[in-house]
Amino acid sequence: MVSKPTQQAYAELQKAYDFFNQELFDNRLPYCLITLQRQHDTYGYFSANQFQNRTDGEQTHEIALNPSYFAVRTIQETLSVLVREMVSLDQRLNTKRDKLPRRRYRNTEWADMCEAIGLMPTDTGLPGGKRVGDNVQTYVIEGGPFDQACSKLVDDTFTLSWVDRFPPRLPLPVVASPDIIEASPLAKNPLLASASDDDDVSSASDIAPLARVANSDAEGEGGTSMADLGIESMPAGNEANDAGAAQAPAPQLAAKPAAPPMKRFEPVLVDTLKEQGIEPRDPAKSASKTTFQCSVCGAKAWGKPSLRIGCYGAPDNPHEPQMMGALQKELPKTA
Secondary structure (H helix, E strand, C coil): CCCCHHHHHHHHHHHHHHHHHHHHHCCCCCCCEEEECCCCCCCEEEEEEEEECCCCCCEEEEEEECHHHCCCCCHHHHHHHHHHHHHHHHHHHHCCCCCCCCCCCECHHHHHHHHHCCEEEECCCCCCCCCCECCCEEEEECCCHHHHHHHHHCCCCCCCCCCCCCCECCCCCCCCCHHHHHCCHHHHCHHHHHCCCCCCCCCHHHHHHHHHHHHHHHHCCCCCCCCCCCCCCCCCCCHHHCCCCCCCCCCCCCCCCCCCCECCCCCCCHHHHHHCCCCCECCCCCCCCEEEECCCCCCEEEECCCCCCEEEEECCEEEEEEECEECCCCCCCCC
């Protein structure tokens, strides 16, 4: 039994940080504060200048990892989150742009930096997803720099020793088969597939109306017209439309390059976890609304628990102002 779990858990994370800093970042990243944070909607995040030394005022950045998922994901997947946020730190310190992206937004520079070290950005978790946006994940590129470096680190002597005994039950793993990739919106729609994934990339809703116009004009079917969109058509006497005029060849849209192959990891089996004393659980759903009731007239209202609601009665039966109280849920009866 280890007498200092805190020391062991953080020493392992620091060892991983130092290793990847040397292998993937040429030791250019400074030390930061690695924390364990149970934020329910993320595997981890980066926060710039989050901590300050109360003695000398020195500030440091934070890389947070969510320990709730350590048991139900492989060590390699957890370490890929650490390295992903090391990229965020690298961009913060060494960006080539005039300004950094807004909070949570992953721009093209960040996406290129991730891909260069073997992590592929995607907003779906699968090959073929968008590389930029507010909800972009990464997957491990098979045979890439991170995959090779991680294979050197994760062996019989390195592990993440401490895991949550009651982790959330993850959904079944998604297999990125060619059928799934072909069925993605980017693969099906040539307009979306050819769109740039730069910072000001157009959304699907921006492009779809023009796609519908092109289809209706070509097939002679009803649908959204150019006039409906406020776009003026060319005059009838335009030389390009005159009879006998040479028709310009239709522009050929460049095919979207194939996404790098995704590293497949064996899923963590629930039965195996149970043998180790770990019990994955479905996340508890918190009540979105609380019931409030007036103690004078019995009127009810619903809202978030932090509300303070006053009641003045009904128009035909007013009473003195009275604060409504939150109703306590009835506990289930036991035998």
